[in-house]
Amino acid sequence: MRLTSTSSTMFQKLKYNPKYEKLYVILFFTVLTAILTWPAAWHFFSAVPSSGSDTMQVIGVAGNKANLIADQGFFRGTWSLIKSSEFTITTLYAYFQLILGRVFAYNLLFFLSFILSGFGTYLLADYFLKNKPAALVAGVIFAFSPFHMHNALGTNVGTMHQEWLPFFALYLFKFFDGLELKNFALSGLFLFLIALSEHQLLAFTAIFIIFFLAYKLASDPKSFLRGKLWLYFAVSAAVLSVVFFFMFRSLFTIANSDNNFLDAGFSAAVKYSNDSLSIFIPPNFHSFWSDAFSGLREQFNRRSKSDFSDYTGYATLIFSVLAVFGAGNLKKKKIPTVGLFFWLAVALGFYILSWGPYLQFKGVLDPPVKMPYYLIYTYLPYYKNIRTVGRFFVWSMLGFSVLAAWGMAYAESKISNLKTKNKKGSDNAGEGDNPDNSRKNKFRVIFYPMITFVVAVEFLAVPLETNSLLHSSFYEKLGQDKEKYSVIEVPGSTSYSFASRDLVWKSIHRKNTLNSYDFARVNKEAYLFQENTPIIRDLLYDVPDEEDRNNSDIMKSSYYDIANEILKYYDVRYIILDKQALKGNPEEGDRDMIYPMKAYISSVIECSDTYEDEYLYACQVDRSKMPSHMFLAFPSKDHWVGKSTAKGGAKRYAESGAELNLVNMAGGLMDGRFSFNLKLPKPMGIKVLFNGREVFSQYITSIKQKKNIEIDLTNINPGDNKITFGVYAADGSEIHADGKSDAPAIYQADIE
Numbered sequence: 001m002r003l004t005s006t007s008s009t010m011f012q013k014l015k016y017n018p019k020y021e022k023l024y025v026i027l028f029f030t031v032l033t034a035i036l037t038w039p040a041a042w043h044f045f046s047a048v049p050s051s052g053s054d055t056m057q058v059i060g061v062a063g064n065k066a067n068l069i070a071d072q073g074f075f076r077g078t079w080s081l082i083k084s085s086e087f088t089i090t091t092l093y094a095y096f097q098l099i100l101g102r103v104f105a106y107n108l109l110f111f112l113s114f115i116l117s118g119f120g121t122y123l124l125a126d127y128f129l130k131n132k133p134a135a136l137v138a139g140v141i142f143a144f145s146p147f148h149m150h151n152a153l154g155t156n157v158g159t160m161h162q163e164w165l166p167f168f169a170l171y172l173f174k175f176f177d178g179l180e181l182k183n184f185a186l187s188g189l190f191l192f193l194i195a196l197s198e199h200q201l202l203a204f205t206a207i208f209i210i211f212f213l214a215y216k217l218a219s220d221p222k223s224f225l226r227g228k229l230w231l232y233f234a235v236s237a238a239v240l241s242v243v244f245f246f247m248f249r250s251l252f253t254i255a256n257s258d259n260n261f262l263d264a265g266f267s268a269a270v271k272y273s274n275d276s277l278s279i280f281i282p283p284n285f286h287s288f289w290s291d292a293f294s295g296l297r298e299q300f301n302r303r304s305k306s307d308f309s310d311y312t313g314y315a316t317l318i319f320s321v322l323a324v325f326g327a328g329n330l331k332k333k334k335i336p337t338v339g340l341f342f343w344l345a346v347a348l349g350f351y352i353l354s355w356g357p358y359l360q361f362k363g364v365l366d367p368p369v370k371m372p373y374y375l376i377y378t379y380l381p382y383y384k385n386i387r388t389v390g391r392f393f394v395w396s397m398l399g400f401s402v403l404a405a406w407g408m409a410y411a412e413s414k415i416s417n418l419k420t421k422n423k424k425g426s427d428n429a430g431e432g433d434n435p436d437n438s439r440k441n442k443f444r445v446i447f448y449p450m451i452t453f454v455v456a457v458e459f460l461a462v463p464l465e466t467n468s469l470l471h472s473s474f475y476e477k478l479g480q481d482k483e484k485y486s487v488i489e490v491p492g493s494t495s496y497s498f499a500s501r502d503l504v505w506k507s508i509h510r511k512n513t514l515n516s517y518d519f520a521r522v523n524k525e526a527y528l529f530q531e532n533t534p535i536i537r538d539l540l541y542d543v544p545d546e547e548d549r550n551n552s553d554i555m556k557s558s559y560y561d562i563a564n565e566i567l568k569y570y571d572v573r574y575i576i577l578d579k580q581a582l583k584g585n586p587e588e589g590d591r592d593m594i595y596p597m598k599a600y601i602s603s604v605i606e607c608s609d610t611y612e613d614e615y616l617y618a619c620q621v622d623r624s625k626m627p628s629h630m631f632l633a634f635p636s637k638d639h640w641v642g643k644s645t646a647k648g649g650a651k652r653y654a655e656s657g658a659e660l661n662l663v664n665m666a667g668g669l670m671d672g673r674f675s676f677n678l679k680l681p682k683p684m685g686i687k688v689l690f691n692g693r694e695v696f697s698q699y700i701t702s703i704k705q706k707k708n709i710e711i712d713l714t715n716i717n718p719g720d721n722k723i724t725f726g727v728y729a730a731d732g733s734e735i736h737a738d739g740k741s742d743a744p745a746i747y748q749a750d751i752e
Contacts, residue, residue, distance in 0.1 A: 022119075025136065029118035029143060033111055036144050038462045040107065047466035048106045051153040051285070053500030055467065057519060058157045059102055060503020062093035067510060069094060085250035089157055089197045102504075103469065113152060113161050118143035120166035121398065125405040127170055128339045133448035134405040134412075140452055141316050142166065142401035144459045146283045147393055150309035153464060158198020159391050164190045165398055168205065169212075173339070176216060179228050188236060192243060199248055200386050201394070204350075207376070208395050211349060215342045251385075261523040262385040266357065269377055273356025274310050274390040279317075283308040287460040299362055310354070310393050312400050313458040315451065319407025320347065320400050326410030333413050340406050347399030354392040387520060408451060416443045471505055472615035478509035478574070485573040486512040490597060491544040491581050493517055493530060498581030514572065515540055524637070532634035532661075534559040535566045535604070539575060543600050544582065544593055554652050554676075555632050556750035560604045562665075565627040567605070569665045575601060577617040627665035630672055630716065630751045632723075635661040639725075642740030651679075651747040653740035656727040662690075662751055664716045674723065675710040676749040679703075681741060687726030691717070699730070 034041040040049040048055060065086065069077030081087045096105035118139035125135035142148070142162075151159040168190035175183035195202040216223060223229065245252070254262050284290050323330075324344060330337050357377055359369040373392075376383050478487070492502050492515025499517035506513055514536060516527055530540050534555065559566065567575075577597050584590025598617060601607070606622040634640070639657040643650060652658075664670050678686065680703045688696035688711060696711050727735040727744060737743035 025122055025139075026115060026119055028136070029115045029122075029139065030111070032118070032140065032144070032456075033114040036456060036460065036462065037111075037114065037464055039466065040110065040464055043466050043468075044107050045104055047468040048103055049110060049153060049464045050467045051465045053497050054154050054156060054519075055106075056500040056504050058090060058093060059106055059469070060500070060505075060507050062090045062097055062105075063102060063504060063507025065091055065094035066097040067507060070098060082246055085246070085248060087196070087247060089161060092196070110152060110160075113163050114143045114148070116163035117148060117166070120163055120170070121401050124166040124170045124398075125402050127173065128336060128343075128402065129405055129409055130336060131405065131409050133444055134408040137408060137448055137451050137455065138401045138405040140455055141313070141404055142398055144456065145313070145397050145401075146285075146309045146311045146459055146461070147397050149459070149461050150283065150285070151391075156388070156391070158201050159394055161197040162201075162394050162398075164193040164197065165201075165205070165395065168194060169208070169398070172209075172212060175232075176220075176223060176229075179226065179232065184232055184236075188240070191240065195244060195247060199251060200388065200391060202244075203383060203386060204392050204395055207350075207353065207392075208346065211342075211346055215345070219342075259523070259525060260385070261521050264385075264387040264521055266377070266384075268387045269356050269373075269384070269389050270358060272388045272390055273358075273360065273373070274351075274354040274393060275360045275362065276355055277362060278308055278310040279312050279351060280314075281308045282311050282458075283461075285461050287462050288457075310351075310390070310397075312397065313455060315454050315458055316400050316404045319404035319411065319451075320344075321407070322410045323403050323406035326407070326414075329413065330406065330410055335406075335409050335413070337406070340403070343399045343402045345399075347396050347403055350392050350394075350396035350399065354390050354396060356389040408448070412444065412447055415447070469504060470615075471501075471508070472613050474576075474611055474613065474616060474618055475505050475509040478511055484512070485571045486514055487574040487576060488536065488539050488572055489513055489515050489576045489578065490539060491515075491578065491593070493527070493540040494544045495581045498578050501581075502578075511573075514570070528634065528636060533566070533570075534631055534633065535563045536570070536572075538600070538604075543597055553634075554650050554747045554749050556649075556675075556748045557631070559631050562627075562629045562631065563604045564606050564622055564625055565629055565665055566631065567621045568623045568625070569627040569663075572621055573623075575605065575619045575621065577601075579614070579616060629666070630662060630664050630670065632749055632751055633661045633663060635659055635720070635722070639736075641737050641743050644740065644745075649747055651745040653737070653743040654725045654727060654746050655737040655743050656725070656734040657736075658725045658727075658746075660723040660725075660749065662713075662716065662721040662723055664718050664721060667718055669718070670716045671712070671714050672716055673710055673752045674713055674750070675708065675752070677747050678707045678709055679705065679745040680707075681743070683730065684735060684744065685726075685728035685730070685732070686744065687728065689722075689724040689726065691721055692724075697726075699728075 037049060043049075048059065050056070065077075065081060068080060071077070072080060078087070078091075081091055093105060093109060096109060099105070100108065120139075121142040122132075122135045122139035125138040126132055129135060148160070148162060151162075154160070168187060171183045171187040171190060174180070175187050177183075191202075191205065194205050251262065254260055281296060282289065282293050284294065323340060327337050327340055330340075352371060353373050353376070355371050355373065357371060357374040359371055373389060487509070489498075489502055489505070492499050492513065496517065496519070499515070500519070502513070502515070514530055516530065518526065529536075531537055532553075534557075577594060579594050582594040582597060583592045586592075594617070601619050605619060607619040608622040608624075609620040611618040611620075636659055639655045639659070640652050641655050642653040644653075645651075662672075662674070674688075674690075678700070680686075680700055682703055683699070683701040685697070685699040686709075687694060688709075690711075690713055695713065696709065700707065725744075725746070727737075729735055735742070
């Protein structure tokens with residue numbers, strides 16, 4: 001590669017060698033990353049940059065995958081992840097963790113997301129402009145934008161790894177230039193890396209490809225007449241379909257099921273979209289003037305960090321405007337403008353798509369005005385499963401970055417005001433020792449660093465928060481115990497923050513945890529066991545949330561007297577209380593729940609041993625009593641049409657098909673008496689089936705009066721047994737109620 005006058009002057013003090021141009025650029029972005037993410041570099045081996053719980057989720061999930069790969073071996077473990085559709089960006093983190101450790105690995109990939117974002121955008125912008133200083137600043141804009149910083153610290157790990165987007169766009173353009181196999185393969189590789197990073201990022205990129213094909217069809221329709229192009233299309237469609245099927249098979253299965261919990265609903269698409277003014281409002285995590293725009297931000301209905309992370313920077317916007325209005329002048333200066341209006345369409349188009357289904361102005365939807373994304377949400381398959389619509393902005397940010405590079409070139413041509421001896425040749429001066437060219441290079445040495453400084457100050461968010469991942473040595477102790485059993489960590493089912501950290505602790509202690517948490521999309525059927533099993537429900541939900549444990553459901557007995565039996569039956573060895581999470585936030589009026597939780601354990605659970613340090617309190621469950629009793633639980637929410645609370649306890653309303661689970665913890669058959677109270681809104685027939693066998697049937701005419709029903713059960717199998725309620729009309733037809741007012745109320749259920 002020949003040393004250009006631009007790069008020669010810019011790097012002459014560094015003894016610029018053209019052979020290492022790309023290495024110099026990477027070094028530039030490495031140093032800039034260390035500065036603009038301070039103090040992440042200082043804590044490179046001791047703490048991870050983070051401003052939220054999502055970072056812990058990434059490290060924890062990666063840690064569990066690293067454990068699987070370590071246990072099964074590299075190839076077998078990787079294949080297991082591929083088969084289960086778990087081969088994602090966290091798998092890459094898992095590989096790095098195995099080699100470098102969790103902190104070093106995370107920090108390295110965090111740094112690379114900034115370095116490669118800048119480097120890729122530099123290559124992309126220079127491909128269009130042939131102006132290396134302007135391309136370098138474009139890389140700074142894309143790499144260190146508030147959008148990237150917010151997603152990197154959030155951590156929205158898929159969107160954080162935006163670095164593959166400029167590379168994909170670059171090689172897609174290069175591929176269409178000459179249909180070379182190398183560029184085809186590289187564009188496919190970077191599309192795969194985008195998919196590996198996040199399925200939503202892939203969905204955004206699919207829309208970018210539509211933009212690209214429309215642009216090529218309009219600007220160069222003859223290129224689509226090449227047979228070789230269609231051959232490449234066919235190959236890529238076949239290969240990527242297979243690859244993406246394996247990567248997202250589980251997502252496709254869920255999306256096409258009756259329980260599609262990936263679909264967060266239309267309201268989520270509105271809630272997590274961008275405001276039309278957000279591009280102009282600096283975020284509240286700026287280093288210097290975070291409070292300067294607080295009054296303006298207060299005027300918005302929504303004021304979360306993500307709502308203002310789309311700030312593009314006024315310098316970027318000004319240069320983008322200059323690029324558009326200065327396009328004619330750029331042509332006169334023989335500065336390439338091919339692609340300028342394509343990137344304008346990307347910048348504005350994806351910004352508008354990030355607004356979601358409706359136009360929002362300061363968070364207001366009145367009157368609701370439909371936006372283009374409404375059509376995408378309605379008609380394109382699977383796009384309704386995208387919850388965070390605002391992240392469409394990632395492609396918009398790349399568009400503005402490249403567009404701003406043209407604006408800088410225009411500003412340079414206007415401001416430099418070079419005087420040349422040969423006016424006729426001033427627009428196309430040669431290189432070498434031309435004094436006018438030298439004057440121009442000196443101007444660039446001042447102009448582009450000044451713009452870089454302005455952009456950096458506009459985006460500055462240092463010092464970043466860091467997390468050292470400090471934890472109790474008790475988790476290492478459990479990890480050294482190779483025996484398999486379960487633990488309950490509190491408040492792992494009611495605290496987002498602790499549930500996120502607990503993913504890391506789980507990768508350390510490597511035990512099954514009964515506590516679980518839905519972080520984004522709520523699968524209402526995922527935790528029926530935890531929510532409906534006595535004692536376990538108390539530990540995970542009721543006590544941490546300070547609910548009345550004696551009034552939590554329709555069971556007559558609290559089963560406190562057989563608590564240890566239940567825990568032993570489900571092989572729960574330890575109950576662990578996290579002190580930090582149970583303390584809550586005193587500034588928000590949270591009560592310190594560590595003492596009520598310890599009191600509950602001391603009164604209900606028998607501990608054979610305890611452990612306590614500054615991080616946690618652990619009770620080792622006494623396992624001396626053999627399980628020999630029975631209890632009732634709910635196996636499903638189906639056909640229970642409502643719930644209410646009265647002085648006598650909770651009531652559930654059942655339509656035909658409502659079920660209870662009778663759990664026999666003994667090792668053999670047992671006999672027992674099942675009883676419950678009943679109130680009817682109107683005369684109806686009630687049946688009770690035990691494991692499909694009818695054990696009670698009666699048409700009851702007394703209404704709104706308590707009726708006690710007792711049923712003798714024989715040959716109760718060890719383990720789970722199903723009790724099913726049938727509700728019938730006088731003609732024998734099943735009653736499926738629309739609400740609790742039409743259904744029988746069942747309460748005070750018990751088994752003796």
